[in-house]
Amino acid sequence: MKTLTLRIYLTVVLVLLLFATASGWLFQREIEGERIRADSVLAERMAAWGDLIERSIPGDEAPTEEQATALLDWSQRLRLPLALDDQHGARIATSALFAERQKSATAKPHDATAPPDPRDRAYAVPLADGRTLWVMRPWRGKGPSDGRGSPGAPPLPFLSPTWQGGAGLVLLLGLLFAAVSAAAWPVVSRLTRRLQSLRQGVEQFGAGELSHRVAVSGSDEVAAVAASFNQAASRIETLVRSHQSLLANASHELRSPLARMRMAVSMLEDADPAQRERLKREIDQNVAELDALVEEVLLASRLDAARDIDRHETVDVLGLVAEEAARVGATVDGSATSVQGDERLLRRAVRNLIENAQRYGGGSPIEIMLKTPAQAVEVRVCDRGGGVPDALRERIFEPFYRLPGHAETAGGVGLGLSLVKQIAERHRGRVRCEPREGGGSCFVLSLPVGAGARG
16 A cells, blocks of 8 residues: 555656646746846837937947947936947047946856856947947936945845756755645545555455444545445345354255154154154155255255346236136136336245145135235235234335244244245335235235336
8 A cells, every 4th residue: 555655656756846847937938037037129229229328329420439428428318338449459448337237247256057147247239430339228217326236246146147047946946846745745635545444444354344434434445435335234244144143044944854764763763654754754755854844945045146137028916816816716806007127036925825825824714815006906805813913014025034832833943934025125115014904914926017126
């Protein structure tokens, strides 16, 4: 899991690094473009000043002193560093501002890697008569000529050309990169901690702790996976507990017929012909009981594990009930109706209800009625037996549960009503036990019309 944490973190850092690099490159290009445009504008401005001063000072035929006086006068008026060379490059005049700026530039520490400060650059403006006018950018704000500033004072870092040229930008992006990288680690670590907790929960569940569940926090994909795991774990726990209970109860139920068969077999050798026939019938009966038990256990296990019905067909409920009722001579009352489902399973459910009425009805006639309330079909199987106490009407549908005093006398393996309940639920229906007026019970199997089996 720590490998996943590191992978996610390195991915975040790499994306951030690429973003910072691309941003720095684009920003640097923009700065260079702005600098070129600024230099072009400044050169045009210098040329305009040169043209203005050329028109305002005497020509090259005038005495040198007159030219120098005019230049210094214009430098003072415009507060602009100026210098003038003749046609041969000899200096005619240098203003105080120009001299101070040159002195300030010379006094600055020299760094071969740093670009020159454009404010210290002297622009050469050729004049029409062959002379050369030198112009420097004026100071912004307080300047050296008014006594309130110093040309040698270092500019603020965020205004310096070095900062704008790249070093400061790299430092800024580096600090931003480090800050975001440091902030990304707790986020990634928290995400993978939740995955680590989920993994530990799955391992605990896989080790046999079927009741273990993982904590669900948040509303993201990890929380959804944790919630799905808890739902699946609950379902698996229910299935495993059910199968454990089914296996334990089936093992217990197998003992009685097996013990009777073993006793009958041991008595066969010394039995007279009449006893032998009786013992054979008892063995056959126990074999049939074992066969029924195994069949019902297998069916219960399949229904419990499956979430869907294998077959979906139109089932004639009246015809099915009539066929099963004819086997025991029961009467059927109702109109023809049909549902969607598995005919084999529905037949098994009706048969189990009829056999239950035979077993516990005390020999009374069995009455079967079909009713069709709104969007449903009800199969009512009624007897006149001893009835079921109110407190036990839900428990009788539990696997292997039998009413007190009926465990051995009434026969059966205790799975019949449980199978009816499972079959009804797989068809989106239900089964219930109701008291019958005048004594006895009515078992009601309710199935929705046309709904089909549950998926």
